[in-house]
Amino acid sequence: MNDFLLIFKNLFRKKLRAILMIVSILIAFAIFGVLAGFERAFNAGQDLAAADRLVTVNKINFTQPLPIAYYNRIQSIEGVADVTHANWFGGYYQDPKNFTVVLAIEPASYLKIFASEFEVAPDQADAFVRERTGALVGETLAAKWGWKVGDRIPIASSIFSQKNGSSTWDFTITGILKAAKPQIDTNFMLFQYAYFDETRSFGKDTIGWLILRTTSAALNDQVADRIDQMFANSSYETATDTEKAFNKAFVAQLGNIALIVLLVVGAAFVTILMIVGNTMVMSVRERTREIGVMKTLGFPGGRILRLVLGESILLALLGGLPGLGIAWLIAMAMRESLANFVPGIAITPEIAGAALLLMLALGLITGLVPALNAMRLKIADALGRS
Amino acid sequence: MADDALVRLSGLSKRFVKGQETITIFDRLDLAIPAGDFVAVMGPSGSGKTTLLNLLGGIDRADEGEIQIAGQRIDQLAESELARFRAAHVGFIFQFYNLMPMLTAAQNVELPLLLTKLGRQQRKSHVATALEVVNLGDRAKHYPREMSGGQQQRVAIARAIVSDPQLLLCDEPTGDLDRATADEILATLQTLNRELGKTIVMVTHDPAAAKFARRTLHLDKGRFVDAADLAA
Numbered sequence: 001m002n003d004f005l006l007i008f009k010n011l012f013r014k015k016l017r018a019i020l021m022i023v024s025i026l027i028a029f030a031i032f033g034v035l036a037g038f039e040r041a042f043n044a045g046q047d048l049a050a051a052d053r054l055v056t057v058n059k060i061n062f063t064q065p066l067p068i069a070y071y072n073r074i075q076s077i078e079g080v081a082d083v084t085h086a087n088w089f090g091g092y093y094q095d096p097k098n099f100t101v102v103l104a105i106e107p108a109s110y111l112k113i114f115a116s117e118f119e120v121a122p123d124q125a126d127a128f129v130r131e132r133t134g135a136l137v138g139e140t141l142a143a144k145w146g147w148k149v150g151d152r153i154p155i156a157s158s159i160f161s162q163k164n165g166s167s168t169w170d171f172t173i174t175g176i177l178k179a180a181k182p183q184i185d186t187n188f189m190l191f192q193y194a195y196f197d198e199t200r201s202f203g204k205d206t207i208g209w210l211i212l213r214t215t216s217a218a219l220n221d222q223v224a225d226r227i228d229q230m231f232a233n234s235s236y237e238t239a240t241d242t243e244k245a246f247n248k249a250f251v252a253q254l255g256n257i258a259l260i261v262l263l264v265v266g267a268a269f270v271t272i273l274m275i276v277g278n279t280m281v282m283s284v285r286e287r288t289r290e291i292g293v294m295k296t297l298g299f300p301g302g303r304i305l306r307l308v309l310g311e312s313i314l315l316a317l318l319g320g321l322p323g324l325g326i327a328w329l330i331a332m333a334m335r336e337s338l339a340n341f342v343p344g345i346a347i348t349p350e351i352a353g354a355a356l357l358l359m360l361a362l363g364l365i366t367g368l369v370p371a372l373n374a375m376r377l378k379i380a381d382a383l384g385r386s
Numbered sequence: 387m388a389d390d391a392l393v394r395l396s397g398l399s400k401r402f403v404k405g406q407e408t409i410t411i412f413d414r415l416d417l418a419i420p421a422g423d424f425v426a427v428m429g430p431s432g433s434g435k436t437t438l439l440n441l442l443g444g445i446d447r448a449d450e451g452e453i454q455i456a457g458q459r460i461d462q463l464a465e466s467e468l469a470r471f472r473a474a475h476v477g478f479i480f481q482f483y484n485l486m487p488m489l490t491a492a493q494n495v496e497l498p499l500l501l502t503k504l505g506r507q508q509r510k511s512h513v514a515t516a517l518e519v520v521n522l523g524d525r526a527k528h529y530p531r532e533m534s535g536g537q538q539q540r541v542a543i544a545r546a547i548v549s550d551p552q553l554l555l556c557d558e559p560t561g562d563l564d565r566a567t568a569d570e571i572l573a574t575l576q577t578l579n580r581e582l583g584k585t586i587v588m589v590t591h592d593p594a595a596a597k598f599a600r601r602t603l604h605l606d607k608g609r610f611v612d613a614a615d616l617a618a
């Protein structure tokens with residue numbers, strides 16, 4: 001026997017009670033994990049946005065096009081380091097249900113601007129720049145359909161059609177794009193703007209939006225003003241903002257997820273804290289006599305304190321760790337089905353770490369009062385008078 | 387006699403404050419118990435028998451006076467030192483056994499050894515020996531609820547002796563047992579006294595139980611009566 005066994009036996013002296021407490025803690029941590037995973041995914045775009053990246057869109061609405069000529073004109077503006085552009089293709093594979101993020105982009109400049117986010121093998125990047133009908137496929141997307149370099153894949157557009165009437169484009173996969181950080185989503189595909197612009201039946205010489213890097217984040221506001229002034233009073237006025245603000249505005253439409261997480265998790269925790277705390281106090285009080293006996297045997301107050309705290313922490317871990325495991329399973333399951341809407345739902349190490357800290361806090365808080373009571377207990381009182 | 391006393395109380399006073407009232411349990415009590423003695427303490431309910439054992443065992447504090455056990459002034463020890471003192475020198479046996487319900491007989495007996503530096507194997511052999519002494523070698527894996535009162539009390543005795551203390555303090559150890567079982571327990575205590583040399587102080591209501599002791603002290607109104615020769 002050792003202290004751990006003693007703690008374990010104490011916890012499970014009333015099995016049903018212990019199991020009910022474990023289950024309620026488990027549910028709380030499952031909720032915490034899933035919501036935190038969601039929150040993380042929703043806000044990942046904002047957090048990952050580079051401070052020195054700006055996005056220029058049509059002032060009317062970001063779904064309205066801009067002339068391709070803006071690409072060269074913005075390049076010449078003072079304070080702009082690099083520019084690239086993108087078009088929303090509205091793609092799907094085989095069936096409109098399989099909606100896929102597909103962007104028509106200018107290969108060299110796009111890969112340069114996003115070099116810190118995505119990794120492509122140099123020979124594959126070269127092949128992509130060279131090959132007119134080439135496509136770079138994100139790792140996640142490639143895995144989803146089992147695509148490999150060299151595969152020819154047909155991708156249809158729900159917006160555009162080709163001059164020959166077909167709404168399906170054929171691409172050759174020239175490379176696989178890997179995320180440079182785990183939070184980055186790679187459930188998308190890139191192909192050459194030149195191929196797109198030449199074959200589509202309408203919208204020639206227009207682009208969706210421009211992404212640019214400033215020479216310094218401190219110049220962001222100046223550069224944004226210069227761009228928007230340059231195109232003021234033209235038929236395509238622009239709105240330029242930081243990528244962060246752009247992503248934020250996009251996410252804002254989905255509601256304040258962080259607040260919801262906080263409220264739901266907070267309410268669940270306070271409830272569980274009270275239930276578990278109260279149950280621990282009761283359970284230790286029922287043992288008053290036994291604690292008196294242990295002290296009589298010579299167990300010092302500090303050791304008794306540790307045994308009770310150990311019990312409440314063990315309880316929190318026995319509920320919390322499987323709860324986190326279940327959250328992970330749920331996140332994995334949702335990752336697939338929600339990949340197109342909230343990409344990158346995951347229980348990250350940060351979330352697991354936060355959950356672990358919460359478990360320890362829960363254990364300490366619920367165990368503290370009964371542990372102190374037990375430590376301070378006077379033996380003669382505990383044993384009573386017979 | 388004064389020098390070989392294992393237990394020595396001198397000028398011991400103990401009072402309880404209950405609301406406005408102060409109850410004096412002992413007023414300058416003196417007592418000496420030599421090593422190897424087996425003393426029965428009898429007296430009416432409320433006469434302070436349990437309080438006396440608590441003071442001897444260092445689980446309650448006197449208001450005045452000295453308590454010397456095995457040459458050590460335990461009235462001068464701090465709480466943590468007292469805990470260490472109890473673990474090393476005193477074994478307690480209670481009326482209601484006070485075993486841990488979720489532990490087996492062997493685990494209950496092992497409990498005090500968790501306070502020692504003994505390794506797993508050593509603890510195991512100490513536990514086995516203690517259970518043998520009380521004749522419960524075959525019940526090691528049983529839980530208290532699976533045992534009779536007499537068996538539980540024997541587990542409690544094994545727990546009290548497993549760390550080999552000199553002094554055993556028993557508070558009505560047979561108060562909850564039938565005659566035959568009580569006699570078995572008392573015979574066990576007698577054996578511990580005679581063969582292992584344990585010094586035993588046993589509180590009891592039962593004159594038949596007191597006969598197993600070497601001598602009997604009668605406690606009444608905070609004094610030992612008819613026992614002037616025993617007080618040091």
Ligand SMILES: Nc1ncnc2c1ncn2[C@@H]1O[C@H](COP(=O)(O)OP(=O)(O)O)[C@@H](O)[C@H]1O
Pocket residue numbers: 380381385386402403404409411429430431432433434435436437438
């Ligand atoms: N912790 C306490 N607080 C107040 N009074 C107490 C306390 N412990 C014992 N007493 C009182 O001291 C007296 C002696 O108690 P006790 O030693 O238990 O007697 P006995 O064991 O001889 O029956 C009783 O009147 C009891 O009510």
Ligand SMILES: [Mg+2]
Pocket residue numbers: 385386435436437557
């Ligand atoms: Mg009593």
